[in-house]
Amino acid sequence: MIEVRGVTKEYGEVVAVRDVSLEIGRGELTVLIGPSGCGKSTLIRTINRMIEPTEGTVEIDGVDVRESRVEELRRGIGYVIQTVGLFPHFSVRENIATVPRLLGWERERTERRVMELLDMMGLHRSFADKRPRELSGGEAQRVGVARALAADPPILLMDEPFGAVDPQNRARLQEEFYSIQKRLKKTVVFVTHDVEEAVRLADRIALMRAGRVVQYTTPERFILEPAEAFVSEFLGIEYPLRLLGRHSVADCYRKDAAPGDTPGPGQAVPMDTPTREALSLLVASGQKRLDVVDSDGRVVGTFDFESVLGLLGGGPGGEG
Ligand SMILES: Nc1ncnc2c1ncn2[C@@H]1O[C@H](COP(=O)(O)OP(=O)(O)OP(=O)(O)O)[C@@H](O)[C@H]1O
Ligand SMILES: [Mg+2]
The missing domain is CATH 3.10.580.10 (CBS-domain)
Incomplete structure (x- = not known):
């Protein structure tokens, strides 16, 4: 479980995140959503200590993240970002194997894992020898997710991971990721500003505005009990219809x-x-x-x- 307690992050005059508290259950997918600049990326990055809060704490399974060594902490936390951040001079194989290499896995075990992940992400095994520049946007995103999953970390942080992909491929990536997540049951924190994406994936949604979490609940509860007018405004008039897509x-x-x-x-x-x-x-x-x-x-x-x-x-x- 991830517990964010009273986290504030200030940059001089700017308060990027303001007194946020969230409990994220094990195996749950929590979406952080809200307008541009509301503090989503800042908040998610306090979890793997890419950003140190000005105030407040983040605990994982009851341990303050500041008590873990940064490298160890990050090995237990997969991280995927919008621009993918693949290493351009490494092959797909080497990119996916980043953390296994740090962990000193044997060659064979690493290779098996790379192939397994290519299969899981629906990429042909021959992709292992490609360079990132030889991939489409959607393929690069898949490699980014594979890399984050490589050492089987219990936690995944995903900051607009499908943001740069066209709508059709995006829907497919979401569906694939959804079924992978149902199987692997990672604890996922997923940033997006796309309501449709949030509704497709989330167990819980934290809606943010100007550094604060306005409401944190299940997608259904947002309709039944919106915390304030901004909630309904942001989610939009078609939100109930989108919600129907979650059910059959x-x-x-x-x-x-x-x-x-x-x-x-x-x-x-x-x-x-x-x-x-x-x-x-x-x-x-x-x-x-x-x-x-x-x-x-x-x-x-x-x-x-x-x-x-x-x-x-x-x-x-x-x-x-
Ligand atoms: N390093 C920094 N120095 C100063 N201000 C920053 C820094 N990083 C972020 N901010 C500010 O903090 C606020 C929150 O930024 P953040 O990147 O967390 O927003 P976001 O919700 O992820 O936005 P987007 O949806 O556009 O990615 C913004 O006003 C931003 O300008
Ligand atoms: Mg952001």
């Missing part, structure tokens, strides 16, 4: 079908359809309800506007 029809349909029911004449939605898409289908159908079908095409229940309200109002799956 399976989370919210009404189980009211009798065994053996076959779909009616209208359109049917498979259970694994994201709720946002199902809502779009419902609106397009001009009907008040759609049949929900399982993978064998059997009707299992109903999807309607009430299903959606159940989700957003803290019904089934509404409280994440």
Whole structure:
């Protein structure tokens, strides 16, 4: 667990971070979001001591980060940034192996790990011999993530890691990263100013403004109990719709079908359809309800506007 307690960072007159306290649970993905200059990068960098707070403390598993040697601390914390920061004269293999090399891993173990990570990140193994300049933006980001994961650190800090990637590749990277994260269960602090990205990835979101954390809670709670007007303004009018993308029809349909029911004449939605898409289908159908079908095409229940309200109002799956 990461515990940020009363952290303030001043640069002369500028207060970049102002009295921030956050508890980040083990295995959770916390997103720091907020307008440019609100202190996200400054805050995330106090965790691996790239920045020393003016006041306050950061603890990891109950130990003040100032008590660890900086090199040791950083080996337990993967760090990915927007500009990737790959070493240009190193091959992809050497880049990924940065921390294993520092740790003195044997060649074979390192090579196995490099290949494993290339596979995991969906990069062809032959990429190991490329130089960073021979990679596309999205590929370079993948190598950046692979490098951060190399020594299997329990914590990952990611500062706008997909910021420089075009929207389509970005969505794909997010999806891949999401499923990798579900498997590896790292404790992740992820900075973005993209609400869509935050909603896709976050277990919890810390919304920042002018150095402060305005609200820190689950994505669902931001709708139910926004702390102040700025929250709704920043998240935007489509936030509830974006939130629906986190759930599928399976989370919210009404189980009211009798065994053996076959779909009616209208359109049917498979259970694994994201709720946002199902809502779009419902609106397009001009009907008040759609049949929900399982993978064998059997009707299992109903999807309607009430299903959606159940989700957003803290019904089934509404409280994440
Ligand atoms: N080394 C520094 N010296 C002086 N001021 C700084 C320094 N680093 C950051 N700041 C200021 O502190 C504030 C917070 O900066 P920070 O980089 O944390 O913002 P951010 O939320 O990451 O912004 P962005 O979304 O643009 O990356 C800004 O006003 C910035 O100008
Ligand atoms: Mg920043």
